[in-house]
Amino acid sequence: MSGVSPAIVPALLDWYDQGHRDLPWRAQPTPYRVWVSEIMLQQTRVEAVRGYFDRWMQALPDIRALAAANEATYMKLWEGLGYYSRVRNLHRAATEVCEKYGGELPADYAKLLALPGVGEYTAGAVASIAFGIPVPAVDGNVLRVAARLDNDYTPITDAGYKKRTREHFAALMPADRPGDLNQALMELGATVCLPNGAPLCGDCPVQHLCLAYHRGNASTLPVRAAKKARRIENRTVLLVRCGAMVGIRRRPARGLLAGLWELPSLDGHLSPDETRTALTAQGWQVQKLLSLCPAKHIFTHVEWHMNGYYIELADQPAGMTFVTPAGLRAEYALPSAFRAFLSVIEEET
Numbered sequence: 637m638s639g640v641s642p643a644i645v646p647a648l649l650d651w652y653d654q655g656h657r658d659l660p661w662r663a664q665p666t667p668y669r670v671w672v673s674e675i676m677l678q679q680t681r682v683e684a685v686r687g688y689f690d691r692w693m694q695a696l697p698d699i700r701a702l703a704a705a706n707e708a709t710y711m712k713l714w715e716g717l718g719y720y721s722r723v724r725n726l727h728r729a730a731t732e733v734c735e736k737y738g739g740e741l742p743a744d745y746a747k748l749l750a751l752p753g754v755g756e757y758t759a760g761a762v763a764s765i766a767f768g769i770p771v772p773a774v775d776g777n778v779l780r781v782a783a784r785l786d787n788d789y790t791p792i793t794d795a796g797y798k799k800r801t802r803e804h805f806a807a808l809m810p811a812d813r814p815g816d817l818n819q820a821l822m823e824l825g826a827t828v829c830l831p832n833g834a835p836l837c838g839d840c841p842v843q844h845l846c847l848a849y850h851r852g853n854a855s856t857l858p859v860r861a862a863k864k865a866r867r868i869e870n871r872t873v874l875l876v877r878c879g880a881m882v883g884i885r886r887r888p889a890r891g892l893l894a895g896l897w898e899l900p901s902l903d904g905h906l907s908p909d910e911t912r913t914a915l916t917a918q919g920w921q922v923q924k925l926l927s928l929c930p931a932k933h934i935f936t937h938v939e940w941h942m943n944g945y946y947i948e949l950a951d952q953p954a955g956m957t958f959v960t961p962a963g964l965r966a967e968y969a970l971p972s973a974f975r976a977f978l979s980v981i982e983e984e985t
């Protein structure tokens with residue numbers, strides 16, 4: 637990472653000034669709005685985030701409101717966005733900001749970086765966009781753009797490469813418009829210098845400065861280290877009814893989807909008879925058992941391959957919480973992994 641020309645700075649700023657996507661968090665880029673949007677956008681597409689962002693800002697318009705919110709409120713607002721440690725860290729950080737900084741995010745890169753859930757990228761985005769501090773915000777999009785501009789075949793997942801890229805862009809930051817340069821780079825990665833071998837070089841404002849383009853390598857960059865294959869877990873998910881109520885339970889405090897509500901499930905793909913036997917063995921009085929459509933959910937490192945059963949019970953077993961379908965929808969955040977099995981009760985809500 638050394639060949640990215642400083643001439644990209646005016647070219648990108650001009651291009652950004654000529655027009656960019658109209659995103660809700662770009663209107664009134666307060667530190668709180670920039671922070672929340674950047675946390676939501678980690679691992680999540682812009683289009684998926686828009687609605688969540690608007691609902692969040694209506695319910696929790698500032699840091700004090702977030703710090704004062706109870707878990708059910710912020711988890712419900714996050715329901716379906718996934719990676720739930722992000723929202724827990726947002727809440728922890730908001731509490732810390734109220735305790736240490738009087739409810740305002742600090743205009744200081746190192747202090748931002750020290751908050752729960754805030755990494756170098758997010759600290760850089762908030763510091764530069766909201767406070768005008770000249771620090772870079774380098775995420776996967778920017779690493780991809782940088783690798784192509786520089787025709788660099790180092791894997792962009794390499795920690796040394798990330799560090800060098802960050803240092804290089806830090807030296808390029810214009811004192812007067814660091815936030816706009818970071819946003820222009822993000823915009824270029826999201827709309828022109830696209831991933832998966834499909835950059836739109838004909839539309840690129842820095843094509844004349846791009847080594848990969850001139851060497852015909854744009855679609856073969858960036859290089860990524862080979863990913864480990866995901867582990868497959870087979871599960872049997874149970875949509876449990878007792879009268880009009882639906883049974884849910886808390887997941888363990890550690891591990892995947894830690895502490896979240898879930899539909900109960902059993903290990904493996906069990907047949908109807910095996911499921912009935914397993915439930916009877918744990919004292920459940922199964923009155924009805926019907927098969928549901930199978931479903932698959934992909935997490936970062938694991939895939940759940942799920943079959944499911946609709947179960948009617950005579951009594952509510954211990955260790956579960958029973959709620960109405962409307963209550964489940966309104967008040968409980970259930971990970972989207974279970975969504976496929978809820979369609980059966982959707983008409984009741």
Ligand code: SF4
Nearest residue numbers: 829837840843846854
């Ligand atoms: Fe990306 Fe193509 Fe622009 Fe190079 S010319 S930065 S590969 S879009």
